[in-house]
Amino acid sequence: MKFKYYPAFILAAFIVTGCGMEGLPLAEDTDGGSRASTLQAADIASSGSQASTEISNGSFPLGSQASGAGASESTDLGGGSPGPSASAGNTSSSGSAESFAALHGALSVKGTSLTDQNGSSVRLYGMSTHGIAWFPQYVSYDAFRTLRDDWNTNCVRLALYTDEYNGYSNGGNQEELKSLVKEGIDYATDLGMYVIVDWHVLNDRDPNVHKEDAVGFFREISSLYGDHTNILYEICNEPNGSTTWDNIKSYANEVIPVIRENDADAVILVGTPTWSQDIHQAAASPLEFDNVMYTLHFYAATHTDDLRSRLETCVSEGLPVFISEFGMCDASGSGGNDFGQAEKWMELMDKYQISFCCWNLANKAETSSVLKSGCDKTSDWADDDLSESGRWIRERFRGQTE
Numbered sequence: 104m105k106f107k108y109y110p111a112f113i114l115a116a117f118i119v120t121g122c123g124m125e126g127l128p129l130a131e132d133t134d135g136g137s138r139a140s141t142l143q144a145a146d147i148a149s150s151g152s153q154a155s156t157e158i159s160n161g162s163f164p165l166g167s168q169a170s171g172a173g174a175s176e177s178t179d180l181g182g183g184s185p186g187p188s189a190s191a192g193n194t195s196s197s198g199s200a201e202s203f204a205a206l207h208g209a210l211s212v213k214g215t216s217l218t219d220q221n222g223s224s225v226r227l228y229g230m231s232t233h234g235i236a237w238f239p240q241y242v243s244y245d246a247f248r249t250l251r252d253d254w255n256t257n258c259v260r261l262a263l264y265t266d267e268y269n270g271y272s273n274g275g276n277q278e279e280l281k282s283l284v285k286e287g288i289d290y291a292t293d294l295g296m297y298v299i300v301d302w303h304v305l306n307d308r309d310p311n312v313h314k315e316d317a318v319g320f321f322r323e324i325s326s327l328y329g330d331h332t333n334i335l336y337e338i339c340n341e342p343n344g345s346t347t348w349d350n351i352k353s354y355a356n357e358v359i360p361v362i363r364e365n366d367a368d369a370v371i372l373v374g375t376p377t378w379s380q381d382i383h384q385a386a387a388s389p390l391e392f393d394n395v396m397y398t399l400h401f402y403a404a405t406h407t408d409d410l411r412s413r414l415e416t417c418v419s420e421g422l423p424v425f426i427s428e429f430g431m432c433d434a435s436g437s438g439g440n441d442f443g444q445a446e447k448w449m450e451l452m453d454k455y456q457i458s459f460c461c462w463n464l465a466n467k468a469e470t471s472s473v474l475k476s477g478c479d480k481t482s483d484w485a486d487d488d489l490s491e492s493g494r495w496i497r498e499r500f501r502g503q504t505e
């Protein structure tokens with residue numbers, strides 16, 4: 104067991120100012136005006152209005168948005184309750200006294216599968232946080248414990264936005280954000296879960312825009328956690344716009360060696376062009392590193408047969424794919440859920456044993472948030488605390504086997 108325990112340090116009174124996501128620049132936004140908007144969360148928390156979004160061609164436009172945020176201004180980090188040792192019982196999938204991450208240990212990519220320390224293939228599944236800068240209250244031991252024990256998940260994804268308002272490379276307090284990432288890793292480690300550190304490229308479109316920050320960030324995190332076997336690095340969430348696979352490759356060829364200096368065999372997830380939909384481009388020209396998986400993201404009310412058949416083709420031809428983000432709703436993160444399409448995606452992921460994370464653990468007033476916008480609880484959610492998305496995906500996780 105190679106876990107090193109870092110005492111979880113608590114960000115006392117991590118105050119999020121101007122954290123309303125309405126202040127975020129939009130991917131498709133050409134109106135600089137929205138960038139300047141710094142609505143206070145409290146001003147908008149009650150609005151509850153949903154984004155009205157135009158979806159075209161199955162791609163992912165972040166259309167005009169006016170959804171309310173459920174983030175609280177002054178944040179409770181869940182009390183920072185001390186975790187049990189990493190060998191604490193895990194009532195989730197394994198049913199063993201040993202934790203899931205202890206049981207499976209260091210992962211590697213063999214063919215299209217994630218493979219554990221014993222050579223068996225293993226699937227990771229769980230929730231992605233929303234942007235941790237805006238919703239830090241869910242980066243807590245108790246939230247993750249609930250996801251492990253009640254939702255039957257074995258993995259959590261920490262989404263660190265880069266270029267959105269107050270993101271890591273756009274005004275965010277980098278030290279506080281890194282502390283939050285470290286806390287999240289520590290909580291997941293204590294709970295014997297795997298954890299994905301997601302450098303959430305979105306508004307920046309091309310990961311090269313903030314490459315220097317990415318290099319510094321991943322150097323630091325991998326130097327602290329290089330001996331952990333439960334951490335995966337996702338180096339660019341969703342390149343988009345005119346970003347090409349060659350642009351992404353050139354970024355990956357710089358960032359991956361930085362991580363590998365400290366963590367020689369970590370699994371690294373790499374985003375693909377067009378909001379991580381163009382995995383066929385990665386298949387045509389893969390990276391030359393071991394232990395890499397390519398990400399595909401889907402939103403079930405937007406992406407259907409075409410993207411599923413692309414996934415099927417690429418995986419059948421040998422591409423290792425990790426679905427590190429998906430929603431049951433449309434690509435704006437709102438609109439109606441399409442559970443029929445979501446079920447088809449689930450069946451396909453089961454067929455190919457693909458690992459997956461669902462967007463998002465938050466109480467924002469948008470369809471993809473799994474908590475109701477009126478829910479202030481940060482763990483131990485009852486049925487009534489969950490949104491329609493939350494109720495559906497929790498049921499799905501509960502029935503999931505590795």
Ligand code: IDC
Binds near residue numbers: 125400
């Ligand atoms: C959305 C959030 C929304 C936020 C917006 C910021 O749900 O609250 O205002 O980002 O631009 C993605 C992205 C993910 C998006 C999500 C839904 O990875 O950041 O979150 N989505 O739009 N890709 C496809 C959909």
